[in-house]
Amino acid sequence: MKAKITLKDIARELEVSISTVSKALKNSEEISRDTKEKIQAFAKLYNYKPNNIAISLKNKRTKNIGVVIPAIVHHFFTTVIRGIEKYANAKGYNVIVCLSEESFDKEVINMEMLANGSIDGFIMSLSSETQQKGDYNHLKEVTEQGIPVVLFDRITNEVNCDKVIIDDQLGAYLATKKLIEQGRKKIALITTDDYLSVSKARTQGYRKALSESALDVDESRILKLSSMEMDEKSIGDFFDTHEVDAVLCVNEIFTVFSMKLVQEKGLNIPKDISFIGFTDGLLSKYANPSLTVVAQHGEKMGEISAQMLIDKVESENEEETFHTKILEPTLVIRDSTIN
Amino acid sequence: MKAKITLKDIARELEVSISTVSKALKNSEEISRDTKEKIQAFAKLYNYKPNNIAISLKNKRTKNIGVVIPAIVHHFFTTVIRGIEKYANAKGYNVIVCLSEESFDKEVINMEMLANGSIDGFIMSLSSETQQKGDYNHLKEVTEQGIPVVLFDRITNEVNCDKVIIDDQLGAYLATKKLIEQGRKKIALITTDDYLSVSKARTQGYRKALSESALDVDESRILKLSSMEMDEKSIGDFFDTHEVDAVLCVNEIFTVFSMKLVQEKGLNIPKDISFIGFTDGLLSKYANPSLTVVAQHGEKMGEISAQMLIDKVESENEEETFHTKILEPTLVIRDSTIN
DNA sequence: TATCAACACGAAACCGTTTTCGTTTGATCT
DNA sequence: AGATCAAACGAAAACGGTTTCGTGTTGATA
Numbered sequence: 001m002k003a004k005i006t007l008k009d010i011a012r013e014l015e016v017s018i019s020t021v022s023k024a025l026k027n028s029e030e031i032s033r034d035t036k037e038k039i040q041a042f043a044k045l046y047n048y049k050p051n052n053i054a055i056s057l058k059n060k061r062t063k064n065i066g067v068v069i070p071a072i073v074h075h076f077f078t079t080v081i082r083g084i085e086k087y088a089n090a091k092g093y094n095v096i097v098c099l100s101e102e103s104f105d106k107e108v109i110n111m112e113m114l115a116n117g118s119i120d121g122f123i124m125s126l127s128s129e130t131q132q133k134g135d136y137n138h139l140k141e142v143t144e145q146g147i148p149v150v151l152f153d154r155i156t157n158e159v160n161c162d163k164v165i166i167d168d169q170l171g172a173y174l175a176t177k178k179l180i181e182q183g184r185k186k187i188a189l190i191t192t193d194d195y196l197s198v199s200k201a202r203t204q205g206y207r208k209a210l211s212e213s214a215l216d217v218d219e220s221r222i223l224k225l226s227s228m229e230m231d232e233k234s235i236g237d238f239f240d241t242h243e244v245d246a247v248l249c250v251n252e253i254f255t256v257f258s259m260k261l262v263q264e265k266g267l268n269i270p271k272d273i274s275f276i277g278f279t280d281g282l283l284s285k286y287a288n289p290s291l292t293v294v295a296q297h298g299e300k301m302g303e304i305s306a307q308m309l310i311d312k313v314e315s316e317n318e319e320e321t322f323h324t325k326i327l328e329p330t331l332v333i334r335d336s337t338i339n
Numbered sequence: 340m341k342a343k344i345t346l347k348d349i350a351r352e353l354e355v356s357i358s359t360v361s362k363a364l365k366n367s368e369e370i371s372r373d374t375k376e377k378i379q380a381f382a383k384l385y386n387y388k389p390n391n392i393a394i395s396l397k398n399k400r401t402k403n404i405g406v407v408i409p410a411i412v413h414h415f416f417t418t419v420i421r422g423i424e425k426y427a428n429a430k431g432y433n434v435i436v437c438l439s440e441e442s443f444d445k446e447v448i449n450m451e452m453l454a455n456g457s458i459d460g461f462i463m464s465l466s467s468e469t470q471q472k473g474d475y476n477h478l479k480e481v482t483e484q485g486i487p488v489v490l491f492d493r494i495t496n497e498v499n500c501d502k503v504i505i506d507d508q509l510g511a512y513l514a515t516k517k518l519i520e521q522g523r524k525k526i527a528l529i530t531t532d533d534y535l536s537v538s539k540a541r542t543q544g545y546r547k548a549l550s551e552s553a554l555d556v557d558e559s560r561i562l563k564l565s566s567m568e569m570d571e572k573s574i575g576d577f578f579d580t581h582e583v584d585a586v587l588c589v590n591e592i593f594t595v596f597s598m599k600l601v602q603e604k605g606l607n608i609p610k611d612i613s614f615i616g617f618t619d620g621l622l623s624k625y626a627n628p629s630l631t632v633v634a635q636h637g638e639k640m641g642e643i644s645a646q647m648l649i650d651k652v653e654s655e656n657e658e659e660t661f662h663t664k665i666l667e668p669t670l671v672i673r674d675s676t677i678n
Numbered sequence: 679t680a681t682c683a684a685c686a687c688g689a690a691a692c693c694g695t696t697t698t699c700g701t702t703t704g705a706t707c708t
Numbered sequence: 709a710g711a712t713c714a715a716a717c718g719a720a721a722a723c724g725g726t727t728t729c730g731t732g733t734t735g736a737t738a
Contacts, residue, residue, distance in 0.1 A: 393724035
């Protein structure tokens with residue numbers, strides 16, 4: 001086991017001072033050619049690499065960014081992470097991932113752990129519990145300490161920071177419009193409670209599209225589930241008691257499960273009933289029939305979030321201007337709607 | 340913007356020495372009740388939290404663990420991360436995730452970035468390119484520096500470290516046996532090239548089950564795809580030219596895609612043809628019909644990996660004993676096989 | 679009254695860098 | 709010859725903690 005070599009080791013070995021070694025390795029003009037070559041050769045030979053921790057302490061910059069998300073076993077979030085990684089890595093940053101598991105307390109604990117010097121900034125999507133409570137003090141504390149934060153997807157306007165979202169309302173609007181165009185009249189919406197910022201926006205888009213087409217919004221056709229978790233019973237009951245010819249769901253899982261239910265009732269998709277979901281993931285691509293969805297462009301979202309964060313981190317000026325980037329969702333047409 | 344407060348700040352404010360503050364905050368017996376109370380109250384008031392970086396530098400322990408995986412947009416890997424996070428967080432560790440994207444070079448770069456003090460140990464699954472090249476020098480260098488490594492799922496025996504795998508051979512064996520029991524005779528295998536450690540083991544299990552049942556291994560029924568990526572054409576060609584009554588696939592995606600193909604040919608699953616896949620993910624659960632799979636217990640795998648790593652990190656002794664933990668796969672029976 | 683232990687605290691080293699500010703040479707200029 | 713200057717290097721502070729070892733004070737004891 002050969003331990004890591006330090007500047008001090010090189011200095012002792014070559015009988016020069018630590019500062020000389022440090023400067024030589026940075027190719028400083030201060031040091032003579034001879035000495036530099038000697039030191040550099042020695043360093044290469046022993047595979048010297050500066051200690052990141054020491055540099056972080058000195059520079060007060062860690063080159064780490066903290067990502068706090070509610071869950072990782074969700075296709076959308078993994079694509080976002082991928083986008084963040086891609087951009088961050090290219091800029092020499094590492095990504096520390098923490099899961100809040102939709103819990104307010106875990107979100108707070110994770111942020112506190114990271115905020116004490118471990119990271120240069122946060123990229124976050126709020127846990128459902130946080131959005132439900134409406135308590136954003138942990139975020140405010142962090143921003144007041146001067147640590148930049150970028151919120152994506154599940155955001156709040158109560159915190160002063162950069163934000164990246166897709167236009168959820170537009171997404172739902174486009175999807176609903178599409179269904180209307182295809183002659184659907186009884187369009188259901190399966191969503192979650194309004195405390196989730198995204199669900200609220202999507203419901204608005206759905207309502208807007210219906211109103212514009214002079215279709216009544218039949219409240220009984222809106223199923224609001226209490227959480228993002230699957231609730232097979234509620235969805236089953238809904239289809240037992242409601243007759244609809246199209247369904248818009250706020251995620252893939254609700255959609256795929258619903259399709260299975262109506263198929264078991266003998267209905268044909270998309271002849272008898274159409275489906276559109278949110279999130280363009282594996283489930284949509286490989287469902288039978290394959291799913292028409294509102295694509296959220298998670299990877300792009302991740303890249304942009306990382307870019308905004310790193311820009312803030314590396315900018316000298318302390319100006320407090322925050323931007324909200326709104327991405328356009330797109331409709332990916334597959335076989336769960338009429339072509 | 341209120342900057343973080345340090346020991347020095349407290350010391351100055353309270354007119355004591357830094358060491359006194361440090362000791363007081365650790366409730367040292369050395370400090371009098373009065374002074375301790377005063378310092379602790381002050382620290383609480385100003386929300387003092389020690390700087391992680393400074394502590395890391397002093398202790399030579401970062402409480403970070405590096406996770407390097409080939410991809411994150413795969414259900415199996417996300418479940419593993421979840422397991423790692425769960426255990427690591429409970430032990431006060433943070434998780435730095437790096438993606439190799441199946442690239443040897445990225446794997447090397449990521450490891451080098453982290454190995455210079457950023458982490459206390461690695462949890463890794465090898466990229467396909469690394470397994471193909473068979474070059475494990477980056478791993479050997481790290482272990483020689485005394486940084487503990489735990490390999491999971493995609494492993495190699497050329498590196499001395501702890502390992503966690505599922506018994507892939509047994510998984511494939513159990514699945515194939517199941518198909519044979521149900522009277523299937525013409526069982527296909529859709530896999531990837533043998534350089535992937537898991538694919539190799541699974542192919543062996545498949546062969547073993549067939550041999551034991553006195554069924555010939557018809558090599559033409561084994562489709563080896565060149566990578567983990569979907570190759571729609573190869574799979575399509577395969578089903579066009581081969582008549583089989585059961586299929587075992589090494590992942591969910593191959594399985595679901597194959598099912599779609601044969602359904603389009605008018606075959607009924609599971610009456611005419613059965614399917615079994617690997618990985619118990621969303622795709623399997625919500626496929627139509629739902630998929631019978633070999634569950635890999637990713638979350639458990641993650642937890643065990645984290646446990647093995649942290650045990651090594653926190654153990655005083657430098658003993659070089661390495662263990663390989665083999666998890667038992669289980670068959671999750673759903674509707675793509677006869678019940 | 680001298681001695682001594684216990685108490686309460688401070689000085690300083692250390693972790694591994696970076697960086698500023700000397701200091702020592704030898705050469706050049708007047 | 710003495711002053712000046714640049715080149716080449718070292719000493720030391722700093723980042724924010726922890727920890728060892730001293731040290732001054734106090735009260736009790738002989």
